[in-house]
Amino acid sequence: MLSVQDVHTYYGDSYVLQGVSLEVKPGEVVAILGRNGVGKTTLVRSIVGLTPPRRGRIAFRDADITRLPAHRIARMGIGLVPQGRRVFRSLTVRENLTVVARGEGPWSLDKVLELFPNLPRRLRSPGGKLSGGEQQMLAGARALVTNPKLLLMDEPSEGLAPLIVRELGNVIDALKSSGTAVLLVEQQLRFALRHADRIYIMSKGRVVHHCSPRELADDAAIRSRYLGV
């Protein structure tokens, strides 16, 4: 579904991704873990075309997307839940969702609203008036109504109450069983261990470890070395 091959990405002179390769298969949930500042968000930005890599190749369903502009990549079926609640602040919740909604696929507006209990009663509120956690829910809902084939989630649980984090986990499981692939950047180790099929660990702009959640749960040395826990 997604293949990232030896990707090198810079911000100006700053050499952030130093040869990252990874793969996501159809219907698979893949988590990327690592400390702050190791390049996880930059990797997400490289994949969706916001910060294209200087070298390397990114393919989505066998098409080369390395140099495509972000809006074309989105239309091919890659959805993004960006970090830090980037919702359209002046649009209402309903408008936030309807401007991006696309017909084909299982995630209709009503279906998505069922998943996020705060949103139905906030449909007429501007995005900027929602609480931080509600904005995070809206960012998740907005990605779902595009009916993506691959969903990139950059710390989707940030700022969410424990009960809602659990529901988010159910959303990821539901995505998976509907055949959608998920690439999950996540700080909550427990959450990643529970929902991912495979895990990549990044350090200093590279993938340094690749394993199953089970292996990571059992490997205290790797956890301590790369995650500090």
Next chain:
Amino acid sequence: MTALEVRQLYKRFGGIEAVAGVSLDIAAGERRALIGPNGAGKTTLFHCIAGTELASAGTVTLFGKDITRLPAHARARSGLARTFQITNLFPLLTVMENVLLAAAAAADVGLALVKSMASYGALHERGAKLLADWGLAEKPSVQVRHLSYGEQRQLELALALAGEPRILLLDEPTAGLSAAESARVVGMLQALSRRMTILMVEHDMDVAFGLADRISVLHMGRIVAEGDERAIRADPQVSEIYLGAQ
């Protein structure tokens, strides 16, 4: 002594009552966590305490002084500092410049536009120490927009502490931090002097229970439970609205 006293506080936006009669008493030196479902009114309550919003009714008292109608900058001068849920920094300035601005404001030093930043020696020294404390010693000349998200959160904490506040309001201090960085921030917060009073919103229960002496639970604008970790974990209503079945 009571550091912060909130009495029957209300905040209405149009027809919505975001804060609906909250009372809180936080003792000097206490660490208090405020938890609750998303949309419960936690950040709005913070705004009313910090002065970035004015309460519709009720009072806020800081060390015996009524600050309910004071603007935010006057509350900051009275010893109140806060961090934001969503980072709030000058992205085009360097890390050190951000710290110097905060330290200068706190020390009531007027910055002259024509003077170079480097000429404020004592402020520089204090800034360097803060950066070292908060794990940013190697980044003073990096533009803030080039910091990782986690580093920006750490910088925000350093800025809040630049003025040596008497009461610190933290809005999700570990959100977006990796486990390692989160543990470091928790360690730093634990090491802060008990001369400082802390009120924090936090969704990571390990962090909230680890740092706080007492926890207040906000739901639909009202405090529905208050107590220590054991009492809160055992409260069936808190499980139902917030924690979920454990």
